[in-house]
Amino acid sequence: MGVVIESSVWEPSSSVYIFIFLSCFLSLSLLPYYLSKHAPTKSPSFSDHPTSSSPSLRFQRHFLLVYSLASVLEGLWSVYGELELVYYGISKEEMVSFLCIGFGAALFVGSFLGLLSDIIGQKKMCLVFCILHLIVGIWKRSTSGPSFWVANVLLFLATSIFSFSFETWAVVEHDKQGHRQDSLNETFWLMTFFESASWIGSQVIGNWLVGTNNLEKGIASPSTAAILLAIVGIICISRDYNGTPQTMTIKDYRVSFYACILGDRRIWLLACSQACIHFSILVFWILWAPTLVADGREVYLGLIYPCLLGARMLGSSMFPWLISASLRTEDCLVYAFIVQGLLLSIIAYDYQEIGVLVTQFSLFHVCTGLILPSLARLRTMYVPNELRGGMMSLSLAPANAAILFILMQRGYYRTIENATMIAFAAIGLFMAAGCMHVLKRWGKQPYQNWHKL
Secondary structure (H helix, E strand, C coil): CCCCCCCCCECCCHHHHHHHHHHHHHHHHHHHHHHHHCCCCCCCCCCCCCHHHHHHHHHHHHHHHHHHHHHHHHHHHHHHHHHHHHHCCCCHHHHHHHHHHHHHHHHHCHHHHHHHHHHHCHHHHHHHHHHHHHHHHHHHHHCCCCCHHHHHHHHHHHHHHHCCHHHHHHHHHHHHCCCCHHHHHHHHHHHHHHHHHHHHHHHHHHHHHHCCCCHHHHCCHHHHHHHHHHHHHHHHHHCCCCCCCCCCCHHHHHHHHHHHHHCCHHHHHHHHHHHHHHHHHHHHHHHHHHHHCHHHCCECHHHHHHHHHHHHHHHHHHHHHHHHCCCCHHHHHHHHHHHHHHHHHHHHHCCCCHHHHHHHHHHHHHHHHHHHHHHHHHHHHHCCHHHHHHHHHHHCHHHHHHHHHHHHHHHHHCCCCHHHHHHHHHHHHHHHHHHHHHHHHHCCCCCCCCCCC
């Protein structure tokens, strides 16, 4: 008599999605009520702006639309990019090479694009982002066997631009039009919220276009979608575009950058924290799938992906609550970084069931959703607008260098394990917590900046 071994594939319960959705809905719906009870001392909610701020709302809506399109472009390649490589017969060793080439381009070229953005204007750099995606889409659509080396370099450069250009554009426009600081804070957390939602949408679009029963015919469909989205993004950014006047020469910019950025220890702490969180996020997205499927475990990764992004949305919706409660941003970041570091430490050195791992991954992303707008708020306090892009792009250089190093050690020399990479990310998060603690001691007193409040 034969023995039948039944194998089950783990997938999250539908109640998880319902819980995340309801939590985000309640967080956003109860916030105006909470702020109305504390109106004398708290900032108004994003739904309570007076009619005089309608230009602010118009720009915010236009910007979030463009940012959502850009986020879908970023998410579309990340969702089906690995499937595309497998379809064309790319081996794992070649995939590692592509990653190394991409991070090398982000390190040696992308690190300086922020400096260029400050000089030529943020809108132009956002246009370059869409143009790069348009070129990659046309390249992959028009060639039967596209050169993934070229496409990978362009995509990594586009990702580098995405990491700083849109935020800088939003800050410069808010300041130029004289909007209130609370409006800018809203834009920060809405960016994280819409970015996460757009990545979920890109997964839906990618799965629908590729299809499971007609892979050979549909493998190029996401490239067509990327072309259309890039064209729409170019049109939206170019609408009523009148250019950005150059406010300083390259020599003046270099002098200002040395004096205001490299000469300020507080900005060094901010840059270190940004590099640490960027490094930990990169490590997570490289290793989350191998960690879940370790020891031959079967998992529906496509169902866990939106769960993680939903947790990120939930974390971003917590940001306005903390701001309205008049908590110091540095204190919130210290605790968030410590929680993330502890989570990654447990993941690195303790074998766990899939459900426990997914819970820890979700908590990690809740903290990420809170950290990203909080760091953006601190940059607004300490970094001059005209130097913001350069500061942000250079702050990511150490993270890209570290990722490139560990990928080479892991992919080529096999000298480190996945658990060691996760442990490095945890150490980085603890370092970021220390930077925030020191920044609080060195921070501005009173707790203000030079922008309009």
